[in-house]
Amino acid sequence: MAAEHSRDKDAREKEDDELSIPRAALNKMIKELVPNVRVSNDARELVLSCCTEFIHLVSSEANDICNKQQKKTISPEHVLGALESLGFGAYKEEAYAVLQEAKAVAAKKRRQSTRLENLGIPEEELLRQQQELFAKARQEQALLEQQEWLAMQQAAQAAAQQQQQQQQPQQSVPQLNDSNNDEDDYS
Incomplete structure (x- = not known):
């Protein structure tokens, strides 16, 4: 035992x-x-x-x-x-005060968490608005990407043209031959 x-x-x-x-x-x-x-x-x-x-x-x-x-x-x-x-x-009063404080903190947290519910806007409407904002953001991002792509293309074309100009031999200035003037012909 x-x-x-x-x-x-x-x-x-x-x-x-x-x-x-x-x-x-x-x-x-x-x-x-x-x-x-x-x-x-x-x-x-x-x-x-x-x-x-x-x-x-x-x-x-x-x-x-x-x-x-x-x-x-x-x-x-x-x-x-x-x-x-x-x-x-003797501790009941202090324990009760702590209980009231804890309830107040919990109520404050609940109020903060239901702030969205207190807006008065149905959840479906909020979801629709959110989807619109996402779509708008996607459009703006696509436009920015397109502008960046065009700028890169233009920069590439300008660089290609500059490179092409540098590679071409410089042509001399053509001399004028006066073919109408037969008097200078010494043959």
């Missing part, structure tokens, strides 16, 4: 290790709460263990309250009730 109890305890400890607060978050909280105090690693581990145990305790009590009310989801009221029944009633 003792060996079985020892195995259960080891399993719970291993499970507790897996379900804990991230150390980085805990270190940040400690630094914010006591910025000018050095805290040893052992003390940090002890705080981590206490926090984890506290969360387990409150969660378990909130679950019991939830089950007694025949509910399937733990609500904030169950957690506040758990604090009271565990003797942490």
Whole structure:
């Protein structure tokens, strides 16, 4: 029986290790709460263990309250009730304030995400407008590419003409022969 109890305890400890607060978050909280105090690693581990145990305790009590009310989801009221029944009633007010703040942040995020819905323009119309903008952008891009191609062709033609002019031997100026003047014929 003792060996079985020892195995259960080891399993719970291993499970507790897996379900804990991230150390980085805990270190940040400690630094914010006591910025000018050095805290040893052992003390940090002890705080981590206490926090984890506290969360387990409150969660378990909130679950019991939830089950007694025949509910399937733990609500904030169950957690506040758990604090009271565990003797942490002094923290209820602060916990409630944090709950209200979290709800306000969540509501703000929801309002921002539904901003598109609040425009009053049906999604089909927005999609049509988007497709028009894409088509216009494609046309403008094609026109730019065509202009660049024409400019390259003109530059190539100009270069070819210049090269052709440089390759042609320079012709001498033709001399005028006066064939009408037979008097100069010395034959």
